[in-house]
Amino acid sequence: MPMSDAPHTVSGMRRIRADHRDDPFLSPSAKDAPEWTRVIGVFDLETTGIDVTSDRIVTAHVGLLDAAGRVISARDWLADPGVDIPEGASAIHGITTARARAEGRRSRDVVAEVVEAVRALLHAGIPVVAYNAPFDFSLLKSEAVRHGLEPIVDPFPVIDPLVVDKAYDRWRRGKRTLQVVAAHYAVRLDGAHEAAADAAAAGRVAQALAERFAPWLPGTAHELHTRQIAWARAQAASLTEYFIQIGRLDPDDRVDGRWPIR
Numbered sequence: 001m002p003m004s005d006a007p008h009t010v011s012g013m014r015r016i017r018a019d020h021r022d023d024p025f026l027s028p029s030a031k032d033a034p035e036w037t038r039v040i041g042v043f044d045l046e047t048t049g050i051d052v053t054s055d056r057i058v059t060a061h062v063g064l065l066d067a068a069g070r071v072i073s074a075r076d077w078l079a080d081p082g083v084d085i086p087e088g089a090s091a092i093h094g095i096t097t098a099r100a101r102a103e104g105r106r107s108r109d110v111v112a113e114v115v116e117a118v119r120a121l122l123h124a125g126i127p128v129v130a131y132n133a134p135f136d137f138s139l140l141k142s143e144a145v146r147h148g149l150e151p152i153v154d155p156f157p158v159i160d161p162l163v164v165d166k167a168y169d170r171w172r173r174g175k176r177t178l179q180v181v182a183a184h185y186a187v188r189l190d191g192a193h194e195a196a197a198d199a200a201a202a203g204r205v206a207q208a209l210a211e212r213f214a215p216w217l218p219g220t221a222h223e224l225h226t227r228q229i230a231w232a233r234a235q236a237a238s239l240t241e242y243f244i245q246i247g248r249l250d251p252d253d254r255v256d257g258r259w260p261i262r
Contacts, residue, residue, distance in 0.1 A: 033210040036221035038067045040159070040206065041121035041128040044199035045114075045136045046093035048085050052138035052262065056081035057110060058095050061195035062117040064126070069204040075117060076196055080104035093193045108147040115144050119152055127221035131178045131202035133160040133260040134232075141261060157221040158260040160228055161205040167231040168213045181205055185212070225260075232259035 042063045049055035058081055063074035078100065085097045104110075118140070121128050130136045137155050144151035165181055174180060182189040182201045185208035191197035210217060218224045236257025243249035256262055 033067075033207065033214050034217055034219055034221075034224075036127045036157070036159070036224070037207050037210045039072075039126055040065050040203050041118070041126045042199035042203040043118055043121075043128050043130045043136060044195045044202065045139060046095065046193060046195050046198075047139060048081055048083060048089050050135070052135060053142050055139060056083055056107065057114070057139070057143055058085060058089070058093060058100060058104075059195045060110065060114045061199040062114060062121070063196070063199060063203075064121075065200065065203045065207075067207070069200075069207055071200060074196065077110045077114060078104045079107045079110035082107050093195075107143075108149075111140070111143045111147050112149055114140060115149060115152060118155070122152070122155055122157070125157075127157045127159050127225075128155065129159045129161065129199075129203045129206045130260070131160065131198065131205070132162050133158050134256075134258065134262045137261040153261070155260055157225040158228070159206045159221065159224060160232075160260060161202055161209055163228045163232050163235065163259065164206070164209050164213075164224075166235050167227075168209070168216065178202060178205070185209065229259055233257040 042061070042065060044061050045057050046059040047055045047057055057077075057079050059079070060077040061074065064072050066072050078095070080100045081104075085095060085100060090096045118128060133155075137152065137158070141151040141153060161181065162176060162178075166176065172184075178198055178201060179189055179192050182205055185205050187201055187204045187208055189197060189201040192201075218227055234257075236255040240249060240253070240255045243255065244251055244253075249255070
């Protein structure tokens with residue numbers, strides 16, 4: 001049965017249909033968007049820091065959006081990371097060490113469940129959207145290894161709105177944070193740096209990109225995943241050249257362009 005006509009069943013998430021071409025909430029352009037936009041997974045982590053090898057998960061969100069960007073299934077986690085949460089990180093996502101210790105679940109249990117939820121989406125053939133995917137997927141892999149769990153080492157298919165936006169609107173000036181890019185594509189983002197809000201906004205940005213650039217996008221999530229590997233590599237090479245020019249990197253250093261996991 002073709003994926004667009006098949007009901008998707010994912011562990012812990014209710015049954016839905018991927019074909020929304022008759023949905024009255026969809027704009028005409030959305031109905032012409034690639035099939036992968038009909039049902040998408042969304043994934044985001046908030047953490048103790050930005051080092052994907054040593055920092056820990058604090059909160060996580062895994063969910064599903066329909067073709068109109070509506071949340072149709074979602075799950076959230078709060079973990080006790082087992083280490084102090086730096087004040088700088090708490091200032092961003094709002095979770096203090098005291099709160100994580102009082103309300104958070106054991107880190108290993110949370111990591112295991114997040115890995116299972118993301119893996120279930122991927123195994124179902126549902127593309128998973130993650131903004132700046134190498135951060136979230138790499139940190140999740142490190143956490144799984146730390147806790148003796150089987151990591152996701154080759155997530156597929158993944159959609160990274162940051163990479164896609166840079167590929168199709170390369171010369172636009174300004175920052176490419178999720179907040180800025182969401183505003184550019186008229187996607188509402190309430191509660192930035194809260195995992196559920198960021199995940200849903202990233203998914204809707206991916207759908208907005210699919211509408212805006214539908215004539216040029218690959219027809220399937222699998223093809224788009226493959227294209228993003230090359231785009232991310234080229235973007236990292238361009239950023240490396242720029243950083244060397246302004247003295248931010250030594251000539252022998254390179255920005256890591258591996259995608260979607262480092």
